[in-house]
Amino acid sequence: MLFNSLDFAIFLPIVFILYWFVTQKNWRLQNGLIVLASYVFYGWWDWRFLSLLFFSSMVDYVAGLAMMKEQQQRRRKWYLFISIACNLGLLGFFKYYNFFIESFTTAFSFLGTPFHAGTLYIILPVGISFYTFQSLSYGIDVYRRKLEPTRDPIAFLAFVSFFPQLVAGPIERATHLLPQFQKARTFEYSKAVDGMRQILWGLFKKMVIADNCGQFADQIFSQSGSYSGSTLLLGAFFFAMQIYGDFSGYSDMAVGLSRLFGFDLMQNFSFPYFSRNVAEFWRRWHISLSTWFRDYLYIPLGGNKKGRSKTIRNTFITFLVSGLWHGAHLKYLAWGGLHALYMLPHLLKNKTAKKETAIAAGKLIPGWKEGFSILLTFLLVVLAWIFFRANSLADANQIYSEIFSSSFFTIPEVLPKKIFLLLVFFLLIEWLGRHSFYAIEKTGSKGPVWIRWAFYYLIVLLIFSEGGRTQPFIYFQF
Numbered sequence: 001m002l003f004n005s006l007d008f009a010i011f012l013p014i015v016f017i018l019y020w021f022v023t024q025k026n027w028r029l030q031n032g033l034i035v036l037a038s039y040v041f042y043g044w045w046d047w048r049f050l051s052l053l054f055f056s057s058m059v060d061y062v063a064g065l066a067m068m069k070e071q072q073q074r075r076r077k078w079y080l081f082i083s084i085a086c087n088l089g090l091l092g093f094f095k096y097y098n099f100f101i102e103s104f105t106t107a108f109s110f111l112g113t114p115f116h117a118g119t120l121y122i123i124l125p126v127g128i129s130f131y132t133f134q135s136l137s138y139g140i141d142v143y144r145r146k147l148e149p150t151r152d153p154i155a156f157l158a159f160v161s162f163f164p165q166l167v168a169g170p171i172e173r174a175t176h177l178l179p180q181f182q183k184a185r186t187f188e189y190s191k192a193v194d195g196m197r198q199i200l201w202g203l204f205k206k207m208v209i210a211d212n213c214g215q216f217a218d219q220i221f222s223q224s225g226s227y228s229g230s231t232l233l234l235g236a237f238f239f240a241m242q243i244y245g246d247f248s249g250y251s252d253m254a255v256g257l258s259r260l261f262g263f264d265l266m267q268n269f270s271f272p273y274f275s276r277n278v279a280e281f282w283r284r285w286h287i288s289l290s291t292w293f294r295d296y297l298y299i300p301l302g303g304n305k306k307g308r309s310k311t312i313r314n315t316f317i318t319f320l321v322s323g324l325w326h327g328a329h330l331k332y333l334a335w336g337g338l339h340a341l342y343m344l345p346h347l348l349k350n351k352t353a354k355k356e357t358a359i360a361a362g363k364l365i366p367g368w369k370e371g372f373s374i375l376l377t378f379l380l381v382v383l384a385w386i387f388f389r390a391n392s393l394a395d396a397n398q399i400y401s402e403i404f405s406s407s408f409f410t411i412p413e414v415l416p417k418k419i420f421l422l423l424v425f426f427l428l429i430e431w432l433g434r435h436s437f438y439a440i441e442k443t444g445s446k447g448p449v450w451i452r453w454a455f456y457y458l459i460v461l462l463i464f465s466e467g468g469r470t471q472p473f474i475y476f477q478f
Contacts, residue, residue: 195259
């Protein structure tokens, strides 16, 4: 069920009314309703995979209780192993089985030893990487004694399956979200209004920016051998705007929807394309996943505490695993590896942990040095997106070779003027709101009310008049 679909437009008011007008006096009933609504929401795509979601949730719920009761460290570690093995086993089978079979076949053939193994036709459960990581972090935090396990199975099922962020995040930590399911919620008008405002901006990002840019990105990447280097770089730019509008738009809608039901989710994007270096970009892009890998992979590997060489090693491992998390394809490993290479100058100078200052603090426009850093970082990110979007490594290499050729200095064959105007409007609003939780959080808050409402009507008008061809959210496939 898509947030921007008619099905969801009917589904949401029904759940909202039942939640606040029927079950509002009992938060446990509200949790039960959320579980039911979330399973309907997920099952709308394919009801057969509801059992997978339930099984993954219950494994971690039971493992958490077992670790709480067990004092012997070795047995607690065994329960944690069961949790990790079940979660990663399911994820590995559905997402990576064919990838590893094909990789082994290729490797053995390269070594001169024939190896034959059949692949399977496997349907990838939507959002499996997201809810698996969310559920998995619960067990790890219980094992580390950072969290008391819950005895309430309904609250835990609601935490794992909460429909606003079930299929594409943010990947919430149990320490933050689970306690919110274990207490009464009251309707707050100001919170609901803020949620609606963020949903509106998310819809604009998705339907006007992402879906329109996606049409031109698809056109250029599907015929990459027919275009000049300038057009291919423009296609990469369109994809950069598509994936940001699509994914951050989903996150905005998820956070906004959660606020309608009295919940607060973490910020998942913090204006990443205004970053001044790649290290800052990764502190602003898909924050819930970046911090997940930091806390559950990078730091356990040793982080930056065991010398520069091991810091570099840990960084490369983390980025390669992050690439593989996105998909079972070598191109995602290449994308992750390229970002790890981007990080090398920061690692060698030991600047990755530098505390961030506000972007162009107190200024309407950045200084030339800061502005150059923003543009350079954005260009590096756009170039890396080529690996992510290309159909294969061979296609990506062909695109790079054309971009770094004389054809780069030609006029692009694709120049959609209306999209550029929409992007200028979008980036201007994002820039003006860059110090807020989301771009239009404070729009019109200090001026006349009519200005604020005129802006909202403009956004609604643009959604209905310029909304592109409806496309599934990109991160549903991950």
